[in-house]
Structures are given as C-alpha cells and as structure tokens.
Amino acid sequence: MSDHPSCIDISHWQGFPDFEDVAAQGVVACIMKATEGTSYIDPNRATNYVNATAAGIACCTYHWIKPGNAAKQMEFYLSVVDPVGGERMVIDYEEDGLRLQELLEAVEVLKADPRELQVTVYSGHLLKEQLGTDCNDYLAENTDLWLAQYTDGTPSWPSGTYPHWTLWQYSESGEVDGIDDTNVDLNRFDGDNDELVRWISPAGFAPPKPPEPEPSEAVIVDITAPTNLPVLVTVNGAEVQQRRRRPRLRVPRGPDLR
Template identity: 30%
Template sequence: MPARELTTQQSPRKHPVGAAAVLAFLATLFCLAEPSLAYYPKKGDSAPHHGVRDARRKVIQGIDVSRWQGEIDWEKVKGAGTRFAFIKATEGGDHLDPNFRRNWAEAKRHGIPRSAYHFVWWCRSAKDQVRWIKKHIPRDPDALPPVLDVEWQNGSQCAKRISRQEALEKIEVMLKGLREHTGKKPVIYTDINFHEDILEGQYNDHPYWLRSTAAPLAKRYARDRWEFWQFTTTGRVPGITGDVDRNAFFGTEREFEAWRQGRFDIGTRTWHGGGPKTKVASRIPPATPAGLRAPKGAGGIKLKFAPPGRIPARTADNRDVERTGTVRRN
C-alpha cells in the first residue's frame, strides 16, 4: 500500500515527536539490515539481496576476477580491505585468461593473498586439462591453494552433460593433478545445480567454495559445512570498473592465516602444528583434604575421614528409605 502524502493539516512540524520517532525507527532498520557496512565501508553492491546478508557480516572477504573486470587497480582493491583474490588462469585445455599474468603479479605486489583457478570443460579430456594447468599456473610457494571450477557450461560451445560417474572420474584426475603441481589441496568451486547433480556427498575432505546470490547456503546445498561463499556477482569494489564477484570466508583470522601457511586444513578442520592450545585432563586424582580443617565459615572443625575399608556398603537391606539421597527416594 502506498504511503499517504503529507498535507498542510498533517505537517510534520506540528508533530515533532512523531517525526523523530520515524527517523529513529528508519535508522534502526538500516543498521539491522546492513551491520557489516562497518567492515568494508568502501565496498558495495549494485543489486544487493537481503538473503545473503550473513555473508556481508563475515570479517574476511575477497573477490574473484577474470578478463571481464578489465584492467584492475590493485592498489585501490587492497585499500578497500580485500583479504584474498581468486584469479582466473586457465579454461579447458587451450585457453589462458589474457589478464591472468598481470593480475597474478599485481595482486602479489600489493600484498593480496591470491589463488589461481581452472575452469573445467567437459568436452576436453582430464589429462589434456592437467597438462594445460601445469603449463600456465605458477608453482608459487606463497600462493593460496588452487581452485577447480566445476559447473555445467550451459549456453557455451561445450554444453555437453556427461554422466555423474564420468564427471567424478574427470574431477578426480584434475584434483590430483592440481595437488601434485602446486603441493596444496585444491578448493572446489561449484554452483547449486552442479552440486546437486554431481557433487552431493563427494569430496567432503576438500574445501568448498559455493555460489548463492539470493539465499543462505544452508537453504541451497545439502552440505554440513563450506569454506567460501560467493554471495554476489554485482559487487562494487574500488579499483574495478563495473560489477565484480564478492566472496566471504567461513572461519577465524587464525584459521585463515594458518591455512595460508599450510598449518590448517580448512577442508577437514584439522591442524598440522601450531593449533589452539587445549587443557589436557590430568590422570592423577587431586589430593584429598584429609587432616585439613574446614573453612572458618563452616566452623573450622577438623575434618575426619573413615578408612576405605570401614565405609559401610549401602545395600537394599540397610538403606533408610525416608532419607533424601537414597536410591529409592531419588
């Protein structure tokens, strides 16, 4: 229903308390809707969706880019608070993103952790694609683990849909190839349809990077956990002209840094050194207070303890059923 327009008889000047209340209410709604603006005030979204508000509240956020973002000013991208970047490197068995080398070098020069990703073509053999990956994706020790981008290529030259078994076999070969080449466990990127058709219940020890731009991931994927969320394709980031994909990391600062260093596996949530310290329960029972005195508040009476052999056994015959604390009473 459209709001009624104010007339001269309904001037806000005659109701200063009501106007102030309305303004306060609107400000509260704004804060509730976008509490994450304080994290990244320089970033935005040309078409924000309420369903992904939880992703915008994550402290560690990044982007993914390809040739379609044109020439990127990585200094401004860094200044906007970008914590990581997934950069397209290769596609199929014969395509190299023309902006990859520049984006790769510039992101590193400005101190942005970056990962290279390969876009899978189902029309090419897995071995051909692994050879192409090894030829063009650098074996950079300080790079983030690589990404295998698996989705259906609807509307492209390779619109072929293969069987689930064949798809999993190809994915297995390429995951193995990426890991052997970089020495790091790859991240799997996918969308809702491909995950449902092929990946549901598979590769649960690998980190997952999932796409959902209109709803929480839990409502779109049959998965217990995930590591990255691509929550919008219409993001706005200084240094990039037009729209760019924005992503959020599910984890703590410590986990993200340890993952970068190879000390924490975000896929299995296991530590390989330097993990959080936990208290180990002592196997030695605490000393008994025999011979000590009770606190002053309890009268300071010297404590007496019966030897273990003289403690009468409580049996069904000698229980006092009228006392509280007996088995039958409880």
C-alpha cells in the first residue's frame, strides 16, 4: 500500500501543514475536522482550509458526533461551516455509545437543509456491527461510506447497505512531507484522482488550479539570423511584436569627415 495517498484527513493534531509540500506528493484532496459535539470547533480548520485550497487541494469537513442530541450537533456543524450549495458534509460515526437511530437523525438534518448537501458517513467496526448484513434503505439512498479499516488487503464490508466503500481509510500512522506528525490518516478513493476531486468538491464545482508562479528572473534568448529573413517569435503561444533593425552601413571615415 502506498504511503503517498491522494487523500488525507486532518485535525488540529496535525498543526498547520505546508500544503505546497503536501500537494507536491500527489495529495489532491483533504477532509478536515470542523466540529465535535455541540460546542467544540477545531481551531485550525479555517486557516488550513484556505491554505489547502490555495495549493490546489480539494477540501471538505467532518463532524465528530457524540452520543445524544444528534439534531443539535448537526445544527451546530452547519452553523460553523456555513456550507455552500451541494457541499459535502461528513459524519464521523465511531464513538462508543452511539446508536444507529442517532446517525439516521443526523443524516436527516443535513439532508433537510435547502442547500442540497452531499452526506458521507465515516465509520468502521461500530457501523459494521450495527448494520450487519441488513440493508438500511435510508442510509443507502442518502449517504455513501468512508470506511475505516487498517489492513494490508482488501477491506471487508457487509454488502447489505453499501455495496462498496467510496473512500477507505487504510492507515492512521502515515507520514506526509509538510506535516509535522507521524500519525496522518491515509485514504484511498474508489476511482481516479479526477473522480476524487469531483466527489469531495461541492456538487457541480471543482477547486481552481493554483496560479502559475511569477518568474523570478527574465528569460533571455539570443538568436542569430540572416538580416533578410523574417523572424516570428512566440512566447507561451502568443506572438511577440518585434522591431526590425536595419543593418548599419559602414562609412569610411577620414580626417575630413570627423
């Protein structure tokens, strides 16, 4: 399994990464913790979101749901993130004591939002044990699965509700240049990088590519050509206007011409 994935997920534990270095390793997507419970806001998310997007990395957020008050937790999540239309919202469903009904209630709140949000459920053994081989039609129709399972082989999942995972967190101890932490979560998407960017971005949108850096030095090109030969110069596909210089005639100089 590659230690340089196309998608990572982070929280304040990873500090403030250098996203230029992160992107240089092929990371095109990042999921960031936004909130937890009904009062906790990740202090690094807003800054990291701006910096990651500027580096050309597509981003979305997740909420760590706790037992009780599922609807209020989602209202808090929405108020903090203030998502745009079609934005992807992720419910981190893993804490002991959570009940399936609480997950369903949380999804209902997000799906009822008029901004037509996309909803993903992150979970591992907890949801696997609660669903078993049964199919929960509401989850199947309104969410997709981000599976947490740390294994070297193909992850296992009951096919009742989700025929297949969409995103797979296969490691919680990765190392990524630009992040001063040896416990970075690494993920694999069920598709190529272009599909991953479309999936993680708001529906119908993709993040703009970062602007080309300004050159630090002038580029000098010296060409020698016959004086009677037309020369056409293009730079980055655009024609450059040239001043044609007439050849100077050598005039003999004598004492009377000085």
